[in-house]
Amino acid sequence: MNPTPEQLMIGKRLRDFSASWIRNLRDTLQTLSTLPRNSYAYPLPSNFPFFDTSLQEKIHWIEVHGNTTRRYGFVVHFEYHLDTTNLWSPAVWIVRSSAMSILGRVEVDFRILSDTDSPVVIDEDFVLEMMLHSFLREQPMRFSSRVVPNINPVIYPGVIGNIEIFELRTFDGVLVLERGRRMVANRICSMCDQLLPPSGPNVCISHLLNT
Numbered sequence: 001m002n003p004t005p006e007q008l009m010i011g012k013r014l015r016d017f018s019a020s021w022i023r024n025l026r027d028t029l030q031t032l033s034t035l036p037r038n039s040y041a042y043p044l045p046s047n048f049p050f051f052d053t054s055l056q057e058k059i060h061w062i063e064v065h066g067n068t069t070r071r072y073g074f075v076v077h078f079e080y081h082l083d084t085t086n087l088w089s090p091a092v093w094i095v096r097s098s099a100m101s102i103l104g105r106v107e108v109d110f111r112i113l114s115d116t117d118s119p120v121v122i123d124e125d126f127v128l129e130m131m132l133h134s135f136l137r138e139q140p141m142r143f144s145s146r147v148v149p150n151i152n153p154v155i156y157p158g159v160i161g162n163i164e165i166f167e168l169r170t171f172d173g174v175l176v177l178e179r180g181r182r183m184v185a186n187r188i189c190s191m192c193d194q195l196l197p198p199s200g201p202n203v204c205i206s207h208l209l210n211t
């Protein structure tokens with residue numbers, strides 16, 4: 001069933017208001033950057049972004065159409081969980097409303113979280129930034145890495161190996177931002193020739209999901 005014009009309007013408003021909530025949180029974190037996480041003024045759960053509670057915000061607004069005025073009120077929930085339904089096990093953050101479905105969704109490749117040498121830190125500000133992109137594009141986002149051969153020895157002279165590129169993409173594969181890159185040793189999928197990051201399963205993601 002297609003959403004009604006009112007449902008589309010509510011979804012858009014909730015994404016807009018949630019985006020300004022997330023922007024405020026980022027601004028507050030920046031202003032209070034020296035504040036201890038257990039301080040009462042800290043705006044997030046002390047173990048954010050890997051938190052086990054639901055972060056909530058009440059959103060109210062009024063729509064005026066001609067002579068009619070309608071009031072809307074929703075609670076928006078920001079939640080984290082580690083997906084264990086498949087071997088790829090991404091870490092997942094969602095923002096959902098009390099009545100509507102998911103407003104924003106961010107997945108992070110678990111290999112990146114478990115890699116202590118990763119050049120990218122999945123901290124509170126980066127999770128909030130990725131969620132903003134999900135609101136803006138009205139699409140779920142996935143942060144992962146891909147490995148490409150080092151074909152430009154001018155940039156990395158004398159280095160043997162591949163380049164791992166860390167990127168945020170939509171689920172359709174559209175690039176949203178690049179966060180970092182590093183040189184990695186050569187490692188390939190045991191079932192095809194795809195290059196792999198230095199740690200994690202010894203097969204590529206498509207073979208991981210289809211075996």
Ligand SMILES: [Zn+2]
Nearest residue numbers: 189192204207
């Ligand atoms: Zn493969």
